[in-house]
Amino acid sequence: MLEIEQTPLKDCFILKPSVFRDHRGTFIESFSQRRFEEVTGLNLDFVQDNQSSSKKGVLRGLHFQKGKYAQSKLVRTVYGKVLDVVVDLRPGSPTFKKSFKTVLSDENHHQLFVPAGFAHGFLTLSEMSVFAYKCDQYFHKDADAGVFYNDPVFEIDWEYPQDQMILSEKDANLPTFENLEL
Ligand SMILES: Cc1cn([C@H]2C[C@H](O)[C@@H](COP(=O)(O)OP(=O)(O)O[C@H]3O[C@@H](C)C(=O)[C@@H](O)[C@H]3O)O2)c(=O)[nH]c1=O
Numbered sequence: 545m546l547e548i549e550q551t552p553l554k555d556c557f558i559l560k561p562s563v564f565r566d567h568r569g570t571f572i573e574s575f576s577q578r579r580f581e582e583v584t585g586l587n588l589d590f591v592q593d594n595q596s597s598s599k600k601g602v603l604r605g606l607h608f609q610k611g612k613y614a615q616s617k618l619v620r621t622v623y624g625k626v627l628d629v630v631v632d633l634r635p636g637s638p639t640f641k642k643s644f645k646t647v648l649s650d651e652n653h654h655q656l657f658v659p660a661g662f663a664h665g666f667l668t669l670s671e672m673s674v675f676a677y678k679c680d681q682y683f684h685k686d687a688d689a690g691v692f693y694n695d696p697v698f699e700i701d702w703e704y705p706q707d708q709m710i711l712s713e714k715d716a717n718l719p720t721f722e723n724l725e726l
Contacts, residue, residue: 555659590678598668605665613687614660624673625649634661690718
């Protein structure tokens with residue numbers, strides 16, 4: 545079984561796979577093309593899988609690829625716990641500029657579907673996290689873009705002390721929404 549839960553943002557939803565637990569540990573189907581299509585009605589071609597590990601307090605984001613290289617992503621936490629955040633950056637969308645956040649962990653096994661045209665980021669809440677995601681477009685360095693994670697226009701409460709956050713230099717200097725070229 546794969547449950548789907550709509551988020552307040554258009555086209556963005558949470559997937560909840562069945563978790564089989566026994567004396568050895570757990571089992572989930574982390575991705576099934578057939579079930580994904582059944583519950584979402586989407587027929588996407590995921591062409592790249594990514595994985596990153598992060599220490600506690602690491603914030604990666606908010607990222608997206610521009611133009612024709614825009615990526616839909618299916619994101620999850622393999623190990624640990626993260627606060628995952630998305631922003632709808634699609635002009636014309638009824639939820640344009642709105643943000644949504646949810647906890648993705650190796651306890652709840654939730655996955656977030658991030659539509660093309662959204663910015664995405666996450667903050668690691670556990671000592672360590674391993675994060676994995678599928679993308680329906682390859683990485684294109686020239687299309688790689690982002691927006692500052694703490695731009696007040698998005699009204700995101702990261703619920704984490706700012707002086708304990710760890711960011712890449714690139715992410716610390718991302719443009720604000722106002723200065724963004726969409
Ligand atoms: C994203 C990506 C990065 N790279 C390289 C570029 C760079 O040298 C190194 C690290 O890249 P970054 O610092 O951009 O990695 P990171 O900050 O983890 O970037 C990721 O953040 C999350 C929030 C997302 O949503 C992803 O789409 C992606 O943008 O890896 C690839 O080769 N392929 C890729 O697909």
